[in-house]
Amino acid sequence: MRAKLYNGLTRSKVAALYTLARTLYTKARKSNCTMSEISFQNAQFLISAPSLQQCPPETGREVAFAGRSNAGKSSAINKLTGNGKLARTSKTPGRTQLINFFRLDAESNKRLVDLPGYGFAKVPLKVKQTWQRHLSEYLYKRKTLAGLVILMDIRHPLQEFDTMMLNWAVEAEMAVHLLLTKSDKLKQGAAKNILLEVQKTLRQSQIDDLVSCQLFSATKGTGVEELKRLLKDWLSDAQPTASQACQQQDA
Numbered sequence: 126m127r128a129k130l131y132n133g134l135t136r137s138k139v140a141a142l143y144t145l146a147r148t149l150y151t152k153a154r155k156s157n158c159t160m161s162e163i164s165f166q167n168a169q170f171l172i173s174a175p176s177l178q179q180c181p182p183e184t185g186r187e188v189a190f191a192g193r194s195n196a197g198k199s200s201a202i203n204k205l206t207g208n209g210k211l212a213r214t215s216k217t218p219g220r221t222q223l224i225n226f227f228r229l230d231a232e233s234n235k236r237l238v239d240l241p242g243y244g245f246a247k248v249p250l251k252v253k254q255t256w257q258r259h260l261s262e263y264l265y266k267r268k269t270l271a272g273l274v275i276l277m278d279i280r281h282p283l284q285e286f287d288t289m290m291l292n293w294a295v296e297a298e299m300a301v302h303l304l305l306t307k308s309d310k311l312k313q314g315a316a317k318n319i320l321l322e323v324q325k326t327l328r329q330s331q332i333d334d335l336v337s338c339q340l341f342s343a344t345k346g347t348g349v350e351e352l353k354r355l356l357k358d359w360l361s362d363a364q365p366t367a368s369q370a371c372q373q374q375d376a
């Protein structure tokens with residue numbers, strides 16, 4: 126069998142293939158190490174920024190959480206980090222109008238970002254428009270943004286503002302992950318049907334290569350591991366951010 130494997134190959138070609146295999150193996154091991162080093166347990170509050178200009182320096186990578194007020198953004202961040210007090214959860218929607226940054230490591234190179242909740246009816250139009258400007262600026266201009274998680278209450282998915290965010294992100298070629306939150310509010314079968322419906326919509330809109338979707342419950346812990354795996358992948362240095370990918374294409 127061994128002799129067959131070498132059939133037609135010169136000794137130097139075998140040596141070259143061996144070196145290539147070793148390099149690939151070392152690279153794969155390194156990238157796995159980078160992924161496993163990312164931990165959510167030691168997350169700390171970093172800073173609140175009212176606009177893009179006040180955000181932390183653009184080094185490292187971050188993943189942002191967006192969604193309507195009350196969709197469950199703060200609860201999801203608390204669940205991920207195992208810290209129930211990290212991002213304030215509130216029963217009074219529409220209060221947080223700041224971009225809140227949480228660092229995952231001492232160097233602040235990996236960050237989670239809690240974006241201001243959008244689309245709450247009681248907020249005056251002018252305030253709403255200012256939010257929208259800040260959100261779109263952040264999405265289009267922030268170079269360290271590796272991906273966007275859009276959270277939607279499973280009972281009201283893909284509302285007007287969710288679709289708007291989704292369109293901005295797709296236009297910017299940003300990876301998006303939809304979280305159907307509070308899945309514990311529905312029976313398992315009903316929740317699964319809504320997931321399938323949303324996935325069908327993504328396929329029909331031909332954006333399923335950029336946009337993924339899952340069920341999530343901060344209360345029950347549903348989908349936490351699935352979300353962690355995706356975030357580790359996005360935050361790993363092996364993946365280019367959308368703006369880096371564009372720069373590579375332009376070069």
Ligand SMILES: Nc1nc2c(ncn2[C@@H]2O[C@H](COP(=O)(O)OP(=O)(O)O)[C@@H](O)[C@H]2O)c(=O)[nH]1
Binds near residue numbers: 195200201213219342
């Ligand atoms: N049943 C249930 N309630 C949730 C879940 N996640 C959040 N909530 C509740 O929904 C409300 C809004 O949550 P919050 O995280 O503050 O939403 P945010 O405004 O998007 O940050 C709070 O009363 C939470 O307790 C969940 O998975 N299941």
Ligand SMILES: [Mg+2]
Binds near residue numbers: 199200213214215221
């Ligand atoms: Mg919140």
